[in-house]
Amino acid sequence: MKNLKQTINEIVNETEIFDIHTHLFPAEFKKYHLSGISEVLNYHYLIAELFTTTNINIKKFYRLTNEEKSNIIWEELFRKRTPISEACKGVLTILSQLSIDYISKSFDEINNEYSKLNLTDLQIFKISKITKVVMTNNPFDKSEWQLFNNKKWDTKKYLASLRLDDIFTNLDKCLDICKKNIDHFDNENDLIIKYLEKVYLESKPVYAALSLNNLQLKSFLKNRFVSDIFKWLERKNIPLSLLLGVKRQVNKEFLLAGDGIDKVDLNNLSEICNQYPNNKILCSCLSLNDQHELTVLARKYQNLKIFGFWWFMNQPSLIKLILNLRIELLGLNFIPQHSDARVTDQLIYKWFHFKVLLSNVLYDHYKEIQLKNFKISENQISDDVSKLFYKNTQNFLNLN
Numbered sequence: 001m002k003n004l005k006q007t008i009n010e011i012v013n014e015t016e017i018f019d020i021h022t023h024l025f026p027a028e029f030k031k032y033h034l035s036g037i038s039e040v041l042n043y044h045y046l047i048a049e050l051f052t053t054t055n056i057n058i059k060k061f062y063r064l065t066n067e068e069k070s071n072i073i074w075e076e077l078f079r080k081r082t083p084i085s086e087a088c089k090g091v092l093t094i095l096s097q098l099s100i101d102y103i104s105k106s107f108d109e110i111n112n113e114y115s116k117l118n119l120t121d122l123q124i125f126k127i128s129k130i131t132k133v134v135m136t137n138n139p140f141d142k143s144e145w146q147l148f149n150n151k152k153w154d155t156k157k158y159l160a161s162l163r164l165d166d167i168f169t170n171l172d173k174c175l176d177i178c179k180k181n182i183d184h185f186d187n188e189n190d191l192i193i194k195y196l197e198k199v200y201l202e203s204k205p206v207y208a209a210l211s212l213n214n215l216q217l218k219s220f221l222k223n224r225f226v227s228d229i230f231k232w233l234e235r236k237n238i239p240l241s242l243l244l245g246v247k248r249q250v251n252k253e254f255l256l257a258g259d260g261i262d263k264v265d266l267n268n269l270s271e272i273c274n275q276y277p278n279n280k281i282l283c284s285c286l287s288l289n290d291q292h293e294l295t296v297l298a299r300k301y302q303n304l305k306i307f308g309f310w311w312f313m314n315q316p317s318l319i320k321l322i323l324n325l326r327i328e329l330l331g332l333n334f335i336p337q338h339s340d341a342r343v344t345d346q347l348i349y350k351w352f353h354f355k356v357l358l359s360n361v362l363y364d365h366y367k368e369i370q371l372k373n374f375k376i377s378e379n380q381i382s383d384d385v386s387k388l389f390y391k392n393t394q395n396f397l398n399l400n
């Protein structure tokens with residue numbers, strides 16, 4: 001093998017990626033598909049930063065058009081100040097990866113240049129070496145669910161997942177929708193399962209998902225639908241993905257940019273794994289405080305798999321720390337990252353940033369075992385990276 005560092009970098013950059021959690025939609029589904037530099041700038045990470053860095057009037061800001069908002073974000077965060085935060089660096093990575101010279105330029109000039117590239121979603125997938133992404137699909141949102149009415153998009157690249165949150169937060173609305181779609185049922189449990197069966201056939205989801213705060217996690221196993229939902233998931237052989245620890249609307253005035261972190265009690269996750277050993281559980285936690293315990297839990301259950309660095313966890317300093325911890329405790333038996341992208345272009349920076357961190361962390365670990373006389377080969381590194389980026393996901397989702 002040539003130089004170890006270079007070999008790892010090359011392999012990490014060339015390996016195909018299976019992105020297990022995104023909020024992307026195919027370009028053909030125009031109403032929901034987001035792309036372009038204006039959408040990138042208008043993301044809630046940057047909006048929260050704008051609100052707390054400047055004294056801008058929040059209500060007035062939200063009344064502006066997307067382009068007007070992007071313009072303000074560009075002027076305030078990228079021209080008047082140094083764009084040094086992770087969210088700002090993400091924008092710089094996208095622009096520099098696409099060779100757009102942004103120095104001393106206004107938002108309009110950049111937007112013009114960017115639009116001329118006419119980037120398609122599949123070109124962006126190619127730049128980032130992404131083969132498959134899992135969407136987040138809400139079967140209780142009639143308008144969004146129209147995606148599955150005509151599948152004139154690449155169903156091998158865009159896989160579905162079923163977001164079940166509404167059953168736990170907006171039950172009356174859910175039951176109404178179920179009743180409109182299902183004619184014969186015995187009781188409400190039967191109704192919900194029959195509706196899930198219907199949307200399963202329409203979308204072929206690779207997992208079902210829920211985002212829970214601590215209170216919701218605590219009462220989860222007592223919910224009257226949970227046991228039937230688990231039985232159904234087991235029959236379908238798909239995992240339940242749990243995103244734990246968002247505290248919604250810490251600051252209501254900020255709207256979408258106003259969510260924060262909740263402290264969660266992971267004993268409840270342990271209990272879920274114990275009570276449903278035949279169900280597979282995917283889990284990502286939002287708070288740094290929960291990462292050590294979560295990683296240890298992943299050593300205790302065959303049916304639990306950790307994935308990704310979610311939202312506030314997706315900061316290089318924390319990734320470095322926790323990625324090392326995960327390798328130390330789990331070897332390569334976890335799914336290291338997901339993009340959570342809502343705007344297709346975000347894939348470029350989310351994966352670019354992570355690949356740099358992963359290469360460095362892997363280098364340190366390979367170097368250490370080399371010092372203990374282990375002979376690491378190029379093939380073995382390729383195989384390891386492929387597990388992390390693709391095969392661990394493929395296997396856990398039973399897609400072999």
Ligand SMILES: [Zn+2]
Nearest residue numbers: 021022023340
């Ligand atoms: Zn998400």
